Amino acid sequence: xxxxxxxxxxxxxxxxxxxxxxxxxxxxxxxxxxxxxxxxxxxxxxxxxxxxxxxxxxxxxxxxxxxxxxxxxxxxxxxxxxxxxxxxxxxxxxxxxxxxxxxxxxxxxxxxxxxxxxxxxxxxxxxxxxxxxxxxxxxxxxxxxxxxxxxxxxxxxxxxxxxxxxxxxxxxxxxxxxxxxxxxxxxxxxxxxxxxxxxxxxxxxxxxxxxxxxxxxxxxxxxxxxxxxxxxxxxxxxxxxxxxxxxxxxxxxxxxxxxxxxxxxxxxxxxxxxxxxxxxxxxxxxxxxxxxxxxxxxxxxxxxxxxxxxxxxxxxxxxxxxxxxxxxxxxxxxxxxxxxxxxxxxxxxxxxxxxxxxxxxxxxxxxxxxxxxxxxxxxxxxxxxxxxxxxxxxxxxxxxxxxxxxxxxxxxxxxxxxxx
Ligand SMILES: *Cc1c(COP(=O)(O)O)cnc(C)c1O
Ligand SMILES: [Zn+2]
Numbered sequence: 001x002x003x004x005x006x007x008x009x010x011x012x013x014x015x016x017x018x019x020x021x022x023x024x025x026x027x028x029x030x031x032x033x034x035x036x037x038x039x040x041x042x043x044x045x046x047x048x049x050x051x052x053x054x055x056x057x058x059x060x061x062x063x064x065x066x067x068x069x070x071x072x073x074x075x076x077x078x079x080x081x082x083x084x085x086x087x088x089x090x091x092x093x094x095x096x097x098x099x100x101x102x103x104x105x106x107x108x109x110x111x112x113x114x115x116x117x118x119x120x121x122x123x124x125x126x127x128x129x130x131x132x133x134x135x136x137x138x139x140x141x142x143x144x145x146x147x148x149x150x151x152x153x154x155x156x157x158x159x160x161x162x163x164x165x166x167x168x169x170x171x172x173x174x175x176x177x178x179x180x181x182x183x184x185x186x187x188x189x190x191x192x193x194x195x196x197x198x199x200x201x202x203x204x205x206x207x208x209x210x211x212x213x214x215x216x217x218x219x220x221x222x223x224x225x226x227x228x229x230x231x232x233x234x235x236x237x238x239x240x241x242x243x244x245x246x247x248x249x250x251x252x253x254x255x256x257x258x259x260x261x262x263x264x265x266x267x268x269x270x271x272x273x274x275x276x277x278x279x280x281x282x283x284x285x286x287x288x289x290x291x292x293x294x295x296x297x298x299x300x301x302x303x304x305x306x307x308x309x310x311x312x313x314x315x316x317x318x319x320x321x322x323x324x325x326x327x328x329x330x331x332x333x334x335x336x337x338x339x340x341x342x343x344x345x346x347x348x349x350x351x352x353x354x355x356x357x358x359x360x361x362x363x364x365x366x367x368x369x370x371x372x373x374x375x376x377x378x379x380x381x382x383x384x385x386x387x388x389x390x391x392x393x394x395x396x397x398x399x400x401x402x403x404x405x406x407x408x409x410x411x412x413x414x415x416x417x418x419x420x
């Protein structure tokens with residue numbers, strides 16, 4: 001393993017990567033750690049042409065914080081498609097647009113990358129139980145990855161979590177606690193419980209390795225493009241851990257010389273859960289900006305105090321990027337837009353990136369010359385209620401017909417009449 005040390009995002013103190021450290025000893029849960037690598041050692045041990053085939057995200061193991069003998073869970077995570085989206089590009093007045101589709105991950109969201117890493121790290125330290133707080137997808141991912149590896153898990157979700165996600169966790173055999181409160185309260189309760197019962201804690205932006213799992217999405221994007229970095233990468237943002245991971249992967253590749261430029265990163269937030277976008281617009285310091293009261297149809301983005309706010313702001317600042325905001329109606333409209341123009345069916349938090357790209361284009365944050373990658377973070381089947389609202393909003397509904405051909409004929413569908 002090529003981890004050099006862990007660095008506190010708040011005070012810059014360095015820590016040794018031992019089995020029991022999550023956060024900076026001086027700063028507690030606010031002292032999120034960044035994993036630093038020995039890039040010279042990585043370069044000496046592996047060239048980009050020598051990455052091993054197979055097993056999805058573990059292809060990038062030389063760039064990951066795992067010991068050589070650590071087993072990884074068997075469920076295959078990663079190796080998701082990067083799809084050229086010409087019709088969606090044309091709709092938005094753009095020319096070069098790609099969608100990285102994380103909706104096809106085994107549990108249906110990008111969170112599988114982090115949860116797979118959590119299970120591997122838990123095995124490394126010999127943990128017997130893993131826990132996490134989640135708005136839904138991180139927990140569903142942990143439940144699935146734990147099930148594949150025969151490891152028990154305890155899940156803390158807000159009671160408002162979409163029923164499909166809760167059903168998914170229960171089907172995988174997870175112990176699910178519906179917390180009477182919001183995600184932020186579930187997060188704090190999970191921290192206390194993990195400490196009290198000595199469970200391995202997967203909490204986003206508390207466990208420093210989650211962004212390391214998520215960074216594999218950037219590694220894949222660049223490799224799928226023949227190691228040509230795009231001009232822009234855009235993703236939706238709740239806690240900010242995906243954005244941080246996307247940035248980390250690109251930073252690693254740049255440090256190794258595997259890509260030759262850093263893309264601009266654009267983060268999309270729901271207008272009703274806009275802590276980071278607001279801080280960005282107002283130039284506020286996220287070290288002491290207080291929590292907001294979130295509310296959005298995109299449950300995966302509903303966060304009062306983004307736990308990975310320091311890394312998320314760093315990603316935007318260091319890459320010349322920006323945040324944009326989109327309201328719930330735009331998010332819902334984006335579900336059928338993305339589905340019809342690409343065949344990708346996304347949950348609201350995933351489709352939000354399409355709404356965000358539209359805003360970014362209108363604000364001149366991207367132009368027709370830019371080579372752009374957007375990430376769909378989650379599958380539409382995760383939240384069928386929102387999908388139904390989105391098609392109703394688009395004015396579309398199914399036809400009721402009698403079980404009789406004349407009833408179909410009476411609809412006057414396109415192409416009818418010509419056929420024999
Ligand atoms: C978790 C999640 C996000 C946001 O990721 P953060 O790391 O919380 O910023 C976006 N979309 C989906 C589908 C998610 O599950
Ligand atoms: Zn610190």
